Amino acid sequence: MKKRIRRIYIEDHLKINQIILLSKNNTHYVKKVLRMKEKDKLEVFNNQKYVFISEIIEIKQKTIKVIILKKEIRNIESPLSIHLGLVISKNEKMKFSIQKSVELGVKKITPLISEYCHLKKKSNDFLNKSKNWKNIKISACQQCNRNIFPKINHPESIFSWCKKTYKYGTKIVFDPHSTLTMNVLPKKINYIRLLIGCEGGFSRLEIEKIIQYKFIPIKLGPRILRTETAVIAAITALQIKFGDFN
Structure with missing residues (x-):
């Protein structure tokens, strides 16, 4: 079974190879709730038709950095x-x-x-x-x-x-x-x-x-x-x- 990639929302313009420092709330969510580790994949969305596949590259006590690897078009909006x-x-x-x-x-x-x-x-x-x-x-x-x-x-x-x-x-x-x-x-x-x-x-x-x-x-x-x-x-x-x- 394909492992589900966890998702977070980031209110920023995103681009491939961009390194992002997660917000305090997202850092807590990824670290304490999802218990993710370095090199884990993360799906980022930002209110567009794209999703951004990312990887955690650094986890510190109060900060997490991720890098955007690629973006994919994904539209699951209802026609109604x-x-x-x-x-x-x-x-x-x-x-x-x-x-x-x-x-x-x-x-x-x-x-x-x-x-x-x-x-x-x-x-x-x-x-x-x-x-x-x-x-x-x-x-x-x-x-x-x-x-x-x-x-x-x-x-x-x-x-x-x-x-x-x-x-x-x-x-x-x-x-x-x-x-x-x-x-x-x-x-x-x-x-x-x-x-x-x-x-x-x-x-x-x-x-x-x-x-x-x-x-x-x-x-x-x-x-x-x-x-x-x-x-x-x-x-x-x-x-x-x-x-x-x-």
Whole structure:
């Protein structure tokens, strides 16, 4: 069995034969978590369609140096572009939902504020959450072999996001009270704006207004799903039907 090469993210322009001194965080990860040694191979990505195969050339107490040996084109992005509008839920649920949506291939995530969302409306709360969400995104891409990051937008209100108009694509809101299923969707879709609520779901007034913005209300099945379960189930179902889960 071919040994899996470990991956790290470096936020720099990279080129062949370049020698890189790893950051403090990457040094700790490579040395203490992965327990790698000199001459071990390492895969580096930097938010491009390339991966850079590298080798550890020096390990000291607090520093690690690697050299870039070669680069390879690797594109595993889904042909289905999903823009996920995700109402902000409690901390761990939100982190989990972002992590899994990145692993499942979404292209863009916009955190949303709704009637039942969990958010202290303070600028520092936005800032702290955004930093955490960025780290989760990087970690998820590192784990699942994605080389290009999905974009995580600044939080906005649910209706300001819903009312934005696009010339193409399909808009879907998952609503457990709907009578419609995914069978009503077109046979071929390349772009989807997907809206998923938090633990309390949407108020009836919100759902009515969301539908007025031409979102198709779809139910995933007969059971009421937790928000983090709905994220996984919805994206998986869409990737099977329109994306690259085949």
